[in-house]
Amino acid sequence: MRQFLDFEKPVAELENKIAELRQMADGDGINIDEEVQRLSEKADKQLRAAYGKLTPWQKVQVARHAQRPHALAYFERLLTDFTPLAGDRLGAEDQAIIGGLGRFRGRAVVAIGTERGHDLESRLVHNFGSPRPEGYRKAQRLVQLAGRFGLPILTFIDTSGAWPGIDAEQRGQAEAIARSIDLCLSAPVPIVASVIGEGGSGGAIALGAGDxxxxxxxxxxxxxxxxxxxxxxxxxxxxxxxxxxxLKFTAQDLLSLKLIDRIVPEPIGGAQRLPFDAVDALGEAIAEELEPLCALDSATLRTLRREKFLSMGRDSLN
Known part of the structure; x- marks a missing residue:
């Protein structure tokens, strides 16, 4: 069942009315096509109007929508021959960060993502997408593996932030995040990072230092x-x-500030409305960005990546 946000209530009412009409017409032979068409067009018009002028707070609600596709959905649709890898080889496994080896359009890659889960049971398993230090150390292991075998890295970011518990701090949460950023910045292979929902705090930046x-x-x-x-x-x-x-944290704000490189359009009504279309659109964008990066040597990649992040904010200071 589709979940509607507060600002989508007029659309919800129309779609509920359409469902009621269809239920009433079942078996009665009543022709409701014209009325359904009229209501559908009205609902579509209202949906387009609502999503054409979202406020930043409304975008927060959309980004956090429980029915948006999460990292596993992207892995399942965009990758073939995917082999998940678990554990940080130091102490434990953390399932808020998932990753492994697979093929993206025939090219061998390493994929890493923050996974929130889609229902209460899976959210508990994945700790609601908030990684502990072991999750970031698993990501570090995967980044190093990609560098060793010359495999491009794809990251999928969707987290409210790293786990803030005392246990995580005791096991070096800040160091784990900083080390993850450092390894991404120095990786000898291309990295394409995608923010698919909520990119929160250092928990997101740990996987966001991409080309x-x-x-x-x-x-x-x-x-x-x-x-x-x-x-x-x-x-x-x-x-x-x-x-x-x-906060200026929307995709449109960040593109104007040159903190991201590209906005990938979502279906009208958000990725949660047509998840396969959203996943496919991101797949196309990743393919377009990854191809030229794979033609660059390691030294050039590192230099350009370093210059990219060092240049952030300079324009506003000049």
Whole structure:
């Protein structure tokens, strides 16, 4: 059953009306085609209007939508011969970060992603997409594996942030994130990073230091969540909508600031409405960005990647 957000209520009412008409007409021989067509066109028009002027806070809601495709959905549709790899080879396995070897359009790659889960059971397994240090150390192992065998890396980012528990801090959460960023920046192979939902804090940046950083149209990418920012600035998490306006974390904001490289359009109504279409669109964008990167040697890749991240923010200072 489709889940509707608050600002989608007019569309929900129309689609419920269509469902009621179809149910009433079943077996009665009543011709409802004309009325269904009229209501469908009205619903589509309202959906387009709503998604054509989303506020930053509404984009947060879309990015967090429970029915958006998560990393596993991208792995399953975009990769063939996928072999998952588990464990950090140091202490434990963390399933908030998933990864392994596979083929993307015939090319061998290493894929790494943050996975939230799609229902309560899977969300508990994947810790709601909030990795512990072991997850980042698993990602480090995969990045090093990719470098050793000359395999491009694809990352899929969708997390509210790294796990903030005391246990994670005791096991070196900050070091694990910093080391992951360092390894991505120094990797001798191409990296295409994609923000597919919520890119939150260092938990997202750990997998975001790519040669190309892509974002889905309604994804967000920020150093802090709007709720946390509101708690600090207004001492009231309920002011999150105000914080969202100031954080400039939408794909459109970040492209204008040159912090990402490309926005990938989503279906009308968001990736959650037509998940296969959203996954396929990102697959096309990744393929287009990856091809020229694979033609570059390791030294050039590292140099260009370093210059890319060092240049961020310079324009605003000049």
């Amino acid at each position: 190309r950083v892509l974002m889905l149209e309604h994804a967000i990418y920020s150093v802090i969540s709007p709720e946390a920012a509101a708690s600090i600035l207004w001492r009231d998490a309920k002011q999150a909508n105000l914080a969202a306006e100031s």
